[in-house]
Every structure is written in C-alpha cells, then in structure tokens.
Amino acid sequence: MDAREKTGASGGDYAGFDPRSLEAYIVKDPQKLAVNLAKAAENLGKAATEWLAPRERGEVVDTIDPVADMIKTLSKVIEYWMSEPQRTLEAQGLLLQSYMGIWMRTLNRLSGEGDPGEPDTLRKDKRFADEEWRKNPFFALLRQIYLVTAEWAEKMVEKAEGLDDHTRHKAAFYVRQMTAAISPANFAFTNPEVYREIVSTDGANLVQGMKMLTEDIAAGRGELRLRQTDYQKFAVGQNLALTPGKVVARSAVCEVIQYAPTTDTVFKRPLLIVPPWINKFYILDLGPEKSFIKWCVDQGHTVFVISWVNPDERHAEMTWETYSQEGIDFALSAVEEATGEQDINLIGYCVGGTLLAATLAIHASRGDKRVKSATFLTTQVDFVHAGDLKVFVDEEQLDALESQMKATGYLAGSKMASAFNMLRASELIWPYVVSNYLKGREPMAFDLLYWNSDSTRMTPANHAFYLRNCYLENRLSKGEMTLFGQKVNLADVTIPVYNLAAREDHIAPARSVFAGCRFFGGPVDFVLSGSGHIAGVVNPPDKKKYQYWTNGPAIGALDEWIAGAHETPGSWWPHWQAWIEARNADRVAARKPGAKGPAPLGEAPGTYVLVRS
Incomplete structure (x- = not known):
C-alpha cells in the first residue's frame, strides 16, 4: 500500500x-x-x-x-x-x-x-x-x-x-x-x-x-517606489494620452486641452472634464481602445480637459479657491473663447468633482449660468461614509501632515500613492513585494498601473483645506464651507446632475456617493456601475465588461435602491450619452482646436502632464 x-x-x-x-x-x-x-x-x-x-x-x-x-x-x-x-x-x-x-x-x-x-x-x-x-x-x-x-x-x-x-x-x-x-x-x-x-x-x-x-x-529618493509594472514600456504622449488635440490655454494651475473632432458635426454644447489633481488626467485617455475622452469625441462632443500642474514648493500657497478660480473658471472661459458657446456640460471625477460641486454652488450664488449639466464620476460631497481614507484624518495626524507640508512646500506624490495602496494592501502592495523582491521577477506591463505610479504632488494650502473641510469636518454638505468670503450651499445647484458611483469603490464608496445626492437642489440621476474607482469608470462599451444599475433618484437607503434597480450588462457610457442628448441634442459644424480664440500653445497632451514627481 x-x-x-x-x-x-x-x-x-x-x-x-x-x-x-x-x-x-x-x-x-x-x-x-x-x-x-x-x-x-x-x-x-x-x-x-x-x-x-x-x-x-x-x-x-x-x-x-x-x-x-x-x-x-x-x-x-x-x-x-x-x-x-x-x-x-x-x-x-x-x-x-x-x-x-x-x-x-x-x-x-x-x-x-x-x-x-x-x-x-x-x-x-x-x-x-x-x-x-x-x-x-x-x-x-x-x-x-x-x-x-x-x-x-x-x-x-x-x-x-x-x-x-x-x-x-x-x-x-x-x-x-x-x-x-x-x-x-x-x-x-x-x-x-x-x-x-x-x-x-x-x-x-x-x-x-x-x-x-x-x-x-x-x-523613490529614500522612499520605496514599489514597481507595479514595467515602466520602460510606457510614455505619455507616445503610447498613452494619444487623442489628438491642442493646448488652448494655460494658467499657473492648469493647462486646458481641446481635442480635435472626428465627426462632421458636433454637439452645440461643448464638454469640459475636471479630473482629480491627485492623479493625472490621462486615466481618461490611457489609449485609443480605453479612452473615455476619445469615445466622447467620437460621439460628437467638443471635448476639453483640465490638465493640472504637478506642483512644487513654488505653488505652496495655491488654495482650493485658486484651483476653483484659476482652474475651473479659467477653463470655462477658455472653452467660451474657443467655441463661442456659453452653455457648457461639465464632468467632474473624484476630488475634481468635489471641487466642481463647490464651484457650481458659488456660480449659482453669483448668477453664473454657463454650466447646463453636471456629471459626477465617483465623487463625494458628503463624507460621513467616506471609507478607509478617513483613517488618516484626525486632528493629530493633520497637524503632523501640515507640519511636513510646510517644511517641504508640498506633499510628495508618494505619500498619497502609499495611502491609496494601503486601502488594498493585499492586492496592491504585498503581491508585488513577493513577486518583485522574493521571486526576483519584473512585473508585467500594465498601463493602468503605470498611471497609478505616475503620482502628483499637492500644495499644502489646497490639500489641508480639502482634508479639513471635507474629511474631518464635512463642511461642504453641511453648507458651512466658505469660499471667496461666502458660505457654499449645494442646494443652490439646481442644474441636472448625473451622479455615478462604483459598487466596489474603496476611495469614494458607493454609499457615500449615494448619500451625497440629496444635497443638490435640482434633479439627480444616480447610476451605479460595477467594479471599483477606476474600472467602474474606465469601462469602454466594446469590452462588454461589468454592468450598471439604474433606478432614478437616490431615495431611501442604497441597499433598497439596488433591490429595485434595473441591471444592464456592459458599460454605462452609452447610458450617459443618452442622458446628455436628452437635455440638448443640437449640433453644429465640427470645431477644430485653434480655429477660434487665441493661438494654441502646443500639442496635446501638453507639458504639465509630463512633469513627474
């Protein structure tokens, strides 16, 4: 035997x-x-x-x-x-x-x-x-x-x-x-x-x-820069961020890129995208087959995107107000100059959406009616259920963080990258430690992880304001955030809102995004996508991956909303496109970058995005 x-x-x-x-x-x-x-x-x-x-x-x-x-x-x-x-x-x-x-x-x-x-x-x-x-x-x-x-x-x-x-x-x-x-x-x-x-x-x-x-x-210059992909296989402007376009405006805070049309006619209302400044904008333009920006262009949108500066000690005093005024407002003016249109659709992604929500409230109080619809992608405006990132935010830790930022003039991009990786340590840290340092193997080439490693620094004034006003004190949803000398009230935002959450999001939890819907003063269509903070957003229709759920306004509890929701296989992109067209489908002749307004300053993807931390 x-x-x-x-x-x-x-x-x-x-x-x-x-x-x-x-x-x-x-x-x-x-x-x-x-x-x-x-x-x-x-x-x-x-x-x-x-x-x-x-x-x-x-x-x-x-x-x-x-x-x-x-x-x-x-x-x-x-x-x-x-x-x-x-x-x-x-x-x-x-x-x-x-x-x-x-x-x-x-x-x-x-x-x-x-x-x-x-x-x-x-x-x-x-x-x-x-x-x-x-x-x-x-x-x-x-x-x-x-x-x-x-x-x-x-x-x-x-x-x-x-x-x-x-x-x-x-x-x-x-x-x-x-x-x-x-x-x-x-x-x-x-x-x-x-x-x-x-x-x-x-x-x-x-x-x-x-x-x-x-x-x-x-x-990492003294910090572990954990390699998650083969960095030699990627370069921004060579095989990432390839959608053709021009830099049509530049401020100390951002560059504004206008993309070249691929259709004979385009929607009358141009589209401006406000990405997060914590990472670079090309997550929405990884490559032609994954690019949300290119897909929007192909649907007939005149697409503009903000490319935020990668700040250093020279930008230390740039605040949330600076990013609002010299970022979003500056970009809106650039869109007006380039198209002659005052009616504009906006998209805000993650913290870019949080800034956009506060800016729209300021616009409402001033009678600024240029923005006709707002789309928020995995964006929090209420931070009661903000997830594990709240672990890093209390008075003691913020004091230490502010001291560090004051000493250097910025928060190193590696610090935020480490915090995000810790949220999913068993997937984003330890498998690479084992594979890289114990097995001695080079990681595979993966565009998403290259982007993830291409982190950006943050200015002390802006980052401290964000953490205190949002994560620590939750002042935006309470109507207690002060910008430009006045209180910000999201109830003043009465334009139509498309609010997308991702079901497995660990950065902007779906429960948190859902809860934030009730603070806007106008109609809000809540949509829930499958997967997480990135894959739930960057999900091209051709891939036929994941799904999304629709059930109208965000009423009651999230679990109740999901229980009565309709599940649709595949990408939410076509659903959003139909939502946009339902609000205004008028078209005009295609607009080429530089045909109107000041002469372009350079080719897409611009210069700010190329600065590495």
Whole structure:
C-alpha cells in the first residue's frame, strides 16, 4: 500500500500529498545557495543605505509616524481585553478553540481518517492559490493558523466596547494592515512558491530581488517606489494620452486641452472634464481602445480637459479657491473663447468633482449660468461614509501632515500613492513585494498601473483645506464651507446632475456617493456601475465588461435602491450619452482646436502632464 492509499487518496487535501514532492524543497547545491544568500544580503545592505542616506543628508524628514498612531490606537483595544481577567480568558479561549480545531483536522488527515472539511471561516484567498497551501501539511497548517488568527484579531476590534467610531475604524484598518503584512505568503521560507524558487535557482532570485529593492528605493529618493509594472514600456504622449488635440490655454494651475473632432458635426454644447489633481488626467485617455475622452469625441462632443500642474514648493500657497478660480473658471472661459458657446456640460471625477460641486454652488450664488449639466464620476460631497481614507484624518495626524507640508512646500506624490495602496494592501502592495523582491521577477506591463505610479504632488494650502473641510469636518454638505468670503450651499445647484458611483469603490464608496445626492437642489440621476474607482469608470462599451444599475433618484437607503434597480450588462457610457442628448441634442459644424480664440500653445497632451514627481 503506497502513501496515497494510506492517507485516503479520495479524501481531502493531504490525501493528494505525495512525499516525493518534497524533492522541490531540498537544496541541491548548498555552497552556491550560501554564496547567493550572501550576495542577497549585500544587496539588502545597499537598499538600507539608499533608504538612510537621504535622511542623514536631511533630504527626507519623517515627521509623520504611522507606527506610533497604530500603537496608540490598538493599545485601546488591548486595554479593553486585558482590563478584566474574564475578558482576557474569553479572548484567549476564542483563539485557542480555533487552533484546537485546526490541530484536530490536521491529525485526522495525517492519520488517514479523511478530510472533515474546513469551516467557512477559512475563506478562499488568492494569496494561497498554490496547491501546496492545502496538500502539504506544513504549509496547510501555516495557512490555517494565519487565517484564523487574522479573523480573531478582527473580532477583537469588533467586540471591544467603549471605543468611539473613529478609533474603532482606525483599529480595524490597522489590524487589516498588520494581518496583510504578516501573511506567511510574504516570507521566503513560508511561501511554497518562493521556497521552490530559491531551491531551483540556488537563491539567485533573492539576489535579483534585493537588487530591485535597492533600485526602487533609489528611484523613490529614500522612499520605496514599489514597481507595479514595467515602466520602460510606457510614455505619455507616445503610447498613452494619444487623442489628438491642442493646448488652448494655460494658467499657473492648469493647462486646458481641446481635442480635435472626428465627426462632421458636433454637439452645440461643448464638454469640459475636471479630473482629480491627485492623479493625472490621462486615466481618461490611457489609449485609443480605453479612452473615455476619445469615445466622447467620437460621439460628437467638443471635448476639453483640465490638465493640472504637478506642483512644487513654488505653488505652496495655491488654495482650493485658486484651483476653483484659476482652474475651473479659467477653463470655462477658455472653452467660451474657443467655441463661442456659453452653455457648457461639465464632468467632474473624484476630488475634481468635489471641487466642481463647490464651484457650481458659488456660480449659482453669483448668477453664473454657463454650466447646463453636471456629471459626477465617483465623487463625494458628503463624507460621513467616506471609507478607509478617513483613517488618516484626525486632528493629530493633520497637524503632523501640515507640519511636513510646510517644511517641504508640498506633499510628495508618494505619500498619497502609499495611502491609496494601503486601502488594498493585499492586492496592491504585498503581491508585488513577493513577486518583485522574493521571486526576483519584473512585473508585467500594465498601463493602468503605470498611471497609478505616475503620482502628483499637492500644495499644502489646497490639500489641508480639502482634508479639513471635507474629511474631518464635512463642511461642504453641511453648507458651512466658505469660499471667496461666502458660505457654499449645494442646494443652490439646481442644474441636472448625473451622479455615478462604483459598487466596489474603496476611495469614494458607493454609499457615500449615494448619500451625497440629496444635497443638490435640482434633479439627480444616480447610476451605479460595477467594479471599483477606476474600472467602474474606465469601462469602454466594446469590452462588454461589468454592468450598471439604474433606478432614478437616490431615495431611501442604497441597499433598497439596488433591490429595485434595473441591471444592464456592459458599460454605462452609452447610458450617459443618452442622458446628455436628452437635455440638448443640437449640433453644429465640427470645431477644430485653434480655429477660434487665441493661438494654441502646443500639442496635446501638453507639458504639465509630463512633469513627474
């Protein structure tokens, strides 16, 4: 009787375990492995030097200590469970009970009694896709212990009493960050794939991985610039942001790009897009097959887009008002000059939409009626349900952030990029750490991740205003935000609004976008797309991916709205196009950039977008 028969080959995971598979984990050339491990350690030392040197020279000042805030927050959870012996025993008992269940299942499998099956709590996780995480007793035990420990830690936060909402939110977030970091999949000798790679290459993968780590810290000038794609495969203006057009206006804050028509006639009302300044506008123009901008041009829109400046210390005093006046208002004037039209449709994306909403309220108070419709893409105007980004915003953390921005004159783009990556650490951080630095593999070319890495800096005055007025104090929806010496009231915005949320959005949660609809004073059509903050927006019809839901105005709770909504497969773009045409479908002869108004200043995509952080 062979080993497979002894363990019950038709049963569970260990039944498929073949002891001969251990060959892949036995070192064949110890001397060569030792040499490569020494080289890897040498490269790791170089990486440490790249990290330390800018700090010793004073080029990098770490005024924000997230570890200190994490310890302070989690200590409140620990204090609750340790303050009474009965609670301590309860917490220990929950964990030990789970461990005992794992141990008994392991013994059953090893003794050939079959697989009793894992409880639902041991959820499927793509970090553990390799079959060895289930077939190999050692790795299977590690996986199960890790998963139940992570779930136990989350329950400790959930069940802790006496925590205010913000502290509980932060504690839950920090626990997820910790459990994501300590996953056995993230370590060389507890990840079967990496372990096999070490054996098969005699450690050459670690040598290459530590070399890549050194390069990434050097590229970040003392900060880890985690490579998520092959940067050499992309260049803005060469295979990204290709839609033809001209820069028709430029201010200290932005360039305004007008795109060349592809139809004989165009809609009478031009279309101006206000993207977020936290990232660059070409997320809407990644390439011809994915470009929302090109698609709009092909539908007959005269499209303009704001390309925000990538600020440095010279722009430190530029405020929210500056971005409103020298950004949106400046661009509206440029559209007027280039087309002769005063009736304009606007689109605002993410924080660009938040700025647009506040600007429209100011317009309403001044009697400025140029904007005839507003489309908001994954935009928050009410921040009660703003999601995990609120973890980074409280008085203490804002004070530290403002001190850092004051010292440098800007917030480094890497800081915001890191914050966004942390929202999905198990997808956007650790898989790349494992693949890049432990396996020593270059990431695949992916345009979206190139854009994600092309981060922008932020001015201290603008960013501090945004965080305080929106995330911390929620002043916009309350009618308490002050701009240009007057209170901003979204109820004054009575133009038609198309408000798109993405169901899996982790930056502007659908619940938050939905809640914000009720603050506008005019008709609001709420639409929910499938996927997340990017894919839910950048979803060309030709791809036939995802879906969207419609159910009229945002009334009641989001779950109730969804329950009665109509689901349509594919992209929301045609639905939006029909919404625009229903409000005004008049057409005129196609408008070429530069045919009217001042002479163009250059070719699209302009110069501001080319400045890297």
